[in-house]
Amino acid sequence: MRPVLTLPRAMVDQVLAHARRDHPDECCGVIAGRDGVATRLFAMANAERSPTGFVFDPQEQLRVWRAMDDADEDLLVVYHSHTMTEAYPSRTDVRWSANTPGAHWLLVSTRSDDDEVRAFLIAADGTVAEEPVEVVDDPPGTPGDVTA
Amino acid sequence: MAIEVRIPTILRTYTGGEKAVEGTGDSLSSLLADLDSRHSGLRDRLVTGEGGLHRFVNVYVNDEDVRFLGGLETPLKDGDSVTVLPAVAGG
Numbered sequence: 318m319r320p321v322l323t324l325p326r327a328m329v330d331q332v333l334a335h336a337r338r339d340h341p342d343e344c345c346g347v348i349a350g351r352d353g354v355a356t357r358l359f360a361m362a363n364a365e366r367s368p369t370g371f372v373f374d375p376q377e378q379l380r381v382w383r384a385m386d387d388a389d390e391d392l393l394v395v396y397h398s399h400t401m402t403e404a405y406p407s408r409t410d411v412r413w414s415a416n417t418p419g420a421h422w423l424l425v426s427t428r429s430d431d432d433e434v435r436a437f438l439i440a441a442d443g444t445v446a447e448e449p450v451e452v453v454d455d456p457p458g459t460p461g462d463v464t465a
Numbered sequence: 466m467a468i469e470v471r472i473p474t475i476l477r478t479y480t481g482g483e484k485a486v487e488g489t490g491d492s493l494s495s496l497l498a499d500l501d502s503r504h505s506g507l508r509d510r511l512v513t514g515e516g517g518l519h520r521f522v523n524v525y526v527n528d529e530d531v532r533f534l535g536g537l538e539t540p541l542k543d544g545d546s547v548t549v550l551p552a553v554a555g556g
Binding site: 347372375378408409413416418 | 474475528530550551554555
């Protein structure tokens with residue numbers, strides 16, 4: 318079966334909004350999960366404040382990793398934006414992805430007004446495999462849901 | 466004296482799968498040398514050939530990033546806790 322990354326609509330919207338907010342710099346963050354199901358999103362600071370790269374702020378990263386650990390969550394997704402190129406892993410992304418084995422890399426692009434959201438699994442040997450992003454409507458009772 | 470060192474998943478191949486190991490040393494540098502005597506290869510994943518910390522890892526002493534404490538010369542004392550995390554970055 319081909320892998321699919323399933324994410325609630327609210328999280329995808331948050332990633333896109335974060336990317337637009339931080340443009341022209343790249344944005345970054347993570348989505349925590351449990352058994353492959355997304356549980357919460359952490360929008361993080363790009364310590365590099367750069368239009369061509371991102372680095373998690375080490376102090377913030379420690380807090381986020383602790384929070385995931387305490388809640389028995391795993392690192393499900395590392396997300397970031399590209400500001401001038403397509404939402405596809407750069408060579409730098411491929412190199413750094415070795416540090417997050419098993420995590421999906423979600424990329425968005427702010428190069429135009431169109432929303433681009435793509436997900437990838439990057440193998441240890443650097444092979445990039447795109448996987449579809451399945452956006453599901455938010456369950457009742459989640460923030461932003463008006464029918465609950 | 467014992468210092469607890471928390472090891473991230475990607476480096477647990479050096480610790481036989483252990484999430485945390487104990488070591489001794491009065492500085493981060495001597496702690497890593499001590500750890501390497503039992504977990505051979507671990508130090509090379511943290512320290513560059515030039516003797517600085519790899520940018521691929523973050524090392525914290527009592528939850529403070531050692532880059533702001535004194536790097537490898539950061540002093541340690543009994544009961545301190547050291548955490549290693551893989552850095553996350555991209556382009």
